[in-house]
Amino acid sequence: xxxxxxxxxxxxxxxxxxxxxxxxxxxxxxxxxxxxxxxxxxxxxxxxxxxxxxxxxxxxxxxxxxxxxxxxxxxxxxxxxxxxxxxxxxxxxxxxxxxxxxxxxxxxxxxxxxxxxxxxxxxxxxxxxxxxxxxxxxxxxxxxxxxxxxxxxxxxxxxxxxxxxxxxxxxxxxxxxxxxxx
Amino acid sequence: xxxxxxxxxxxxxxxxxxxxxxxxxxxxxxxxxxxxxxxxxxxxxxxxxxxxxxxxxxxxxxxxxxxxxxxxxxxxxxxxxxxxxxxxxxxxxxxxxxxxxxxxxxxxxxxxxxxxxxxxxxxxxxx
Numbered sequence: 312x313x314x315x316x317x318x319x320x321x322x323x324x325x326x327x328x329x330x331x332x333x334x335x336x337x338x339x340x341x342x343x344x345x346x347x348x349x350x351x352x353x354x355x356x357x358x359x360x361x362x363x364x365x366x367x368x369x370x371x372x373x374x375x376x377x378x379x380x381x382x383x384x385x386x387x388x389x390x391x392x393x394x395x396x397x398x399x400x401x402x403x404x405x406x407x408x409x410x411x412x413x414x415x416x417x418x419x420x421x422x423x424x425x426x427x428x429x430x431x432x433x434x435x436x437x438x439x440x441x442x443x444x445x446x447x448x449x450x451x452x453x454x455x456x457x458x459x460x461x462x463x464x465x466x467x468x469x470x471x472x473x474x475x476x477x478x479x480x481x482x483x484x485x486x487x488x489x490x491x492x493x
Numbered sequence: 494x495x496x497x498x499x500x501x502x503x504x505x506x507x508x509x510x511x512x513x514x515x516x517x518x519x520x521x522x523x524x525x526x527x528x529x530x531x532x533x534x535x536x537x538x539x540x541x542x543x544x545x546x547x548x549x550x551x552x553x554x555x556x557x558x559x560x561x562x563x564x565x566x567x568x569x570x571x572x573x574x575x576x577x578x579x580x581x582x583x584x585x586x587x588x589x590x591x592x593x594x595x596x597x598x599x600x601x602x603x604x605x606x607x608x609x610x611x612x613x614x615x616x617x618x619x620x
Contacts, residue, residue, distance in 0.1 A: 312533070312534055317533050317534070317538065320528070320533055320538055321528075321530050321533050324528050324529070324533070324560060324562070327560070328562055380530045380531075381530045384530065424538075427538060427542055428538065430542070430545065431528075431538050431541045431542065431545075431560075434541075434545055434558055435526070435528075435541065435558050435559050435560045436559070436560070454497070459497075459502060462499060462502040463502065469557065469558070470554065471545075471548055471549035471552065471554075474545060474549070475549060476497065476501060476502075477497070480497040
């Protein structure tokens with residue numbers, strides 16, 4: 312994976328395949344603590360202890376065709392820059408995956424195009440509620456597609472006009488965030 | 494939400510409602526982009542983005558996109574399956590954004606599968 316936004320997409324796809332109806336993606340950039348944390352939580356079917364033991368092994372998968380590389384690849388990316396990956400899960404309790412990275416580590420992958428990842432998830436899964444929270448030090452952004460869907464009163468969130476307005480909203484915040492860094 | 498206001502959403506809802514109500518409720522075409530780890534690593538997200546751009550550009554409301562896991566042909570990723578109402582599904586492989594745009598115009602809008610990019614049609618016949 313070239314960047315972390317692709318890892319996020321991959322893990323969120325796992326959540327959707329685990330029948331999640333709500334997926335929360337939280338990105339915290341804390342330059343003071345030199346820490347980047349990515350958390351992906353869902354209300355899907357969760358994993359039992361046996362599955363959890365094997366989930367770090369490459370090529371372990373619960374799906375007959377898939378490769379099972381998603382979590383091991385993210386764990387490797389975190390470990391490569393003094394970070395770690397933790398999983399909280401239980402049958403019927405959903406799954407929460409948290410990856411921590413040393414923010415300024417030379418080997419830390421860039422965040423990449425988070426906006427594109429969110430738009431692909433929202434446009435392809437209209438029945439799933441996505442909560443996207445992103446903070447950089449004291450500045451923060453939050454988007455909840457459940458709130459948007461309530462306001463749309465039956466008009467699909469996947470309508471091109473609505474997707475565009477969501478995309479513009481996320482992009483604007485990400486651009487402002489990057490301007491702050493400069 | 495930081496900048497997207499309720500007023501923005503109300504405006505867009507009214508605008509979209511006029512188009513949406515013209516449809517009979519069903520969708521004419523469904524495109525599934527295979528979004529397993531292998532697909533994502535090979536560029537599936539860019540394929541989906543290209544598709545969403547084309548849908549917006551063509552202003553079509555009767556085409557839906559979705560994702561699925563690995564289709565079992567990792568070496569041929571990125572892959573997508575196009576299903577048009579009352580037609581057999583066509584599976585495309587080794588996609589790029591440009592190929593996906595061409596497939597959208599030729600197959601989804603024009604109704605003609607793009608055989609040069611197709612891996613399989615239906616469940617058994619192959620190109």
